[in-house]
Amino acid sequence: MxxxxxxxxxxxxxxxxxxxxxxxxxxxxxTFTTTRSAQRDTRSVPKFPKTSNEELDELLRDLRENYFIxxxxxxxxxxxxxxxxxxxxxxxxxxxxxxxxxxxxxTPKPERPGTPVSMFKKALDLMSEKSDYATIPELIRGYYQANGALSSTFLHRMVRHLIRVGRVEVLMDIARSADKTDFRFQRRLARDFMMALRERHMKSQKAGIMKGLRDGTVLLDIVGKRELTLEPESETRYCDDPIVLGGLLWMRSDAALQFKTVEWLKEHTNEIALRLKAAWKQVDFEPSLVEYEDRRSATQMKMSYYNAMQMIKGYNVVLEALLQAKSVLAGSELSPWLEAESERLAVLVTRLSTYLKKHRPLLFSRPEGKKKKGVEEEVEEGKEAL
Structure with missing residues (x-):
């Protein structure tokens, strides 16, 4: 002593x-604090379970002992x-x-508190088994406790990676601890997240479907912006993105159609349909679509083309959700709105599809004199080369 x-x-x-x-x-x-989020998280330094990779275990041990504070x-x-x-x-x-x-x-720590993001990237590269990804929520917490050095861009790439490898449950762990790490899903990422929940919903039985509905509600709670009012303790968060809301409406209406004896599913479908109606002004029914003129306009044209592709991807889900909800909520006060807006949205989707069909040959056409080789031609060329 x-x-x-x-x-x-x-x-x-x-x-x-x-x-x-x-x-x-x-x-x-x-108390030592380096970020606003760290002030709320008073838990001990994260502990990591053994993974499938010794090099990953060593890296996590190095982070915990020599960087995390x-x-x-x-x-x-x-x-x-x-x-x-x-x-x-x-x-x-x-x-x-x-x-x-x-x-x-x-243990000795860096003089300037800060954990290199490159170590997180290396940890992601070393994760090969599904169980390895379970360390990610604790990794995020450790970084935020130490210095909050993870940028939103990096986190969003990580989330997209988790969606690609099918680790939606890890995303839910991140979502549930969002208040402690101050993590927020931006709209485009939230749309990808909701699509992943929808895809899992389509492959699940009743228990998995019900779990997906709860997960979708958690996602809504951390998407969007904060609305501050003068009333005490009235701080609320809400999501006003129609594609995210439409994804959850699709899941709830589909569950209500599958399990008609579960009365509360109809009420929950009505609830999310009301929220979608309130956010409907966000739908751009007159999107700015760049027409092809010549090669000089190709760059702007490609951006417009890919934006149209993203809109179709999202609005197709919303259109399906409106049609399903129309069946679930037939005869309700929302029924006329669902009928009218589903027809209106169908016109928009058709317009976007026509735009893509028209401009795809212009954007992705091959130079004259170069056509795609057939299999037989490639085989003959291979024989000649040998």
């Missing part, structure tokens, strides 16, 4: 007596761990303290 006190006195640059220093260390200390580590101990002149001493004579009623060993 005396050695620790001496080291702390040198680190802090004070000449306190051992008795006074002991009193300071036992009294409530200021508890969000509420007292500043005195933080200085002790981050000052370079103390590193040799900590390596030869480790200092253990009690943090959250658990032993925590101080």
């Amino acid at each position: 005396a050695a620790v006190q001496t080291l702390l006195r040198r680190t802090l640059g004070v000449r306190n007596s051992p008795q006074l220093l002991s009193t300071q260390l036992s009294s409530p200390l200021r 508890p969000a509420h580590l007292p500043k005195e101990y933080l200085r002790l761990a981050t000052r370079p002149k103390n590193h040799d001493r900590l390596l030869s004579d480790p200092v253990s303290i009690m943090l959250d009623d658990e032993p925590y060993t101080l």
